[in-house]
Structures are given as structure tokens and as C-alpha cells.
Amino acid sequence: MEAVPERISVQTNVLNANQQTAAANREYFADQGLFVMNLMSAPGAGKTTLLEATIKALQGRFRLAVIEGDLQTDLDTQRIEALGVRAYQITTGTTCHLDARMVARALDAFPVKDLDLLVIENVGNLICPASFDLGEGLRVVVCSVAEGPEKPRKYPVMFNKAEVVLINKIDLAEASGVDVKELMANVRAVNPNATIFALSSRTGEGMAAWTDWLQQSVAVYGSAASVSA
């Protein structure tokens, strides 16, 4: 017996399986007329507090639900449910990101029919979630001023893939010694097309511009979906 090395062409994207599941999720969301937002940031940027403030502003205007991703605990789900909003917790164990299959599995257990908006709060991480499409319609990255002004340039892939960047905790700008304009310029350097809102979810400063924008986006999506359906 003689082994012969043989070269076999593959030409396959490594993330092909995830992309196929993400495409199926996206199709499912479209069928439901559901606007889906993937919310990402570093740990501690204030995603959940911002989500709470966003929910309070939009409650009553939309039917919404939340899928929470964390390595451990259902603390964030409890916070969302305390607002009277349905929430489902994915605990990833040691995995540093959500992937499309985890979301597909969550959808089996957590019905999202008759909703206008589904928010998927990803695992806090500025690196890994950038590579994994979940099937969302909108990618939002939160960056707090307390992280310093350079984060967009240090994590360009994450910021480049976002449609919206929310600069949070602007009430702490002075205390953090950060120039919000410099931070915004750094977002634009890696993503000139990003829609940027500077806000503080704790004081409410700048929140209305963001929630108005989101409300309009969900409404436009919903009316387009009902026309096509």
C-alpha cells in the first residue's frame, strides 16, 4: 500500500455553517415582520442599563422582547423582566460570543410571534461577536466614554461592522478626562457610515434622539413588512 498526497480544492468560508443558520434566522424574522437588533459592547459599557432606558422610552409603543447572552447568571434577564418585558437568557458557559445556532435554539423555546422588536444583547466582548452573524437587521455597538477615546481604533472590526454606535456615559466625560468629540472622530475613522448618538442612559441626556431614531426604524421596517406580506 502506498500513500499518495493529493490536493483537494475546498474553497469554503470557515464560518459557512454559522452564515447559513444566520440566513435562516433572518428569513424567519422577515416572515414575522420582526425588527431584530444585535446589541454589542465591551463588558461594563452599560448595554443593559441602556436597554432598560430604551425599553422605558418605547414601552407601550411597541411589542418587544429581549434575548440576553451572558457567560453565567440570568441577572440581566431578571432586570428586563422587572420592566414587564419578556426575556430569555442564553448562558454560553465559556463561549465568548453568541452564534446563530444559539439564537435558533433560543427561538424554539422562546416564541417571538406578534412582536415588533427583538433585542439580542450579546456577550460583553469587543472582539469575538464581530465575526458571528446572528441574522439580525441592525448591529449596534455601545462604547462608554469611561473606556477611553481609542477603543474604536483598537477594535476596528467591531466598530466597522456596526450600523449604529452609541457613545454612553457622556455624563462621565469630564471625570474620565475624555473628549467625546475625539471619541466620535475615532468611530468615524473606522466607520465613516456609522450613525452615532452620544448619550447617558443614567441621566437621560441624548436618549430621545436615539429612541426616536429606533422607533422610526422599527416603524418603517414594520410598514414595509406589512406591505410585502
Next chain:
Amino acid sequence: MHEITIAESIIQIAEAKAREQGARAVQVIKLRLGSFTTIVPDALQFAFEIAREGTLSRDAQLDIEIVPMVVHCVVCEAWTQPLQGVCLACERCGFPLEIVSGEELQIEYIEVDSEREGSPWKQCQNESQSRQMC
């Protein structure tokens, strides 16, 4: 450390292709990895060495070709390679740049051990298969 997920996907794709071709072992997996991804080559090599255990790729070498990032300005008609610090607005006109390459994460080919046509081993395999079918 999402490199372990990436390494597992690489192994799965190589495994499926190798089995489809009836190969006994994967020797080389050739990967094109863009520099504008979140994958660290050293971390991926390390994860690959763990993920390949117990698979047809257990002795395989992961051959990573780094694809540099190239950006293009449609206004200035200029192609550039950002080396240090990515800026995706054109330095000259400020227009958003288009990413031409650097986002690749693609398995190009695998090299496998297979049997030469007509070798005694191949014949033997065929015979045993035909016996099973009867």
C-alpha cells in the same frame, strides 16, 4: 478566545471533504486569513492543535496565508494598504473607503493521504465492500 470555535469549524469542513473523497488522513489545511478579521493566527494555531485530536486531521498542518488589508477610494481611484491603525475614510478626500481584501477566512484546499489507483490496498477495499454488499 473564539479561535477554538474557528478551529473546530476548520476541522469539520476538512473532515467532511476528506471523507467525501475517501481519504485516510489530512496532511495540510490551507487557510487564507485576512488581516482585518478578529482572528489571531498564533491563537488559531494553538486552538487547532487541540481541536484536531482524534480526527482525520490529527497530524495535519494548518498552513495560514495572511491576506493583507487593501482599501479602495472610488473618488480618488486609489488603492492602499493600511499598515498601522486602520482608517476607513480616504486620507485625501475623506470619502468612505471600500474594503477590497482583508476579511478572508477561507479554506482553499486540503492535502490528504489517499491510495494510488490500482494499488493492492484499494483492490482489497473494493473486494471487501462488494462482499458486504452480497
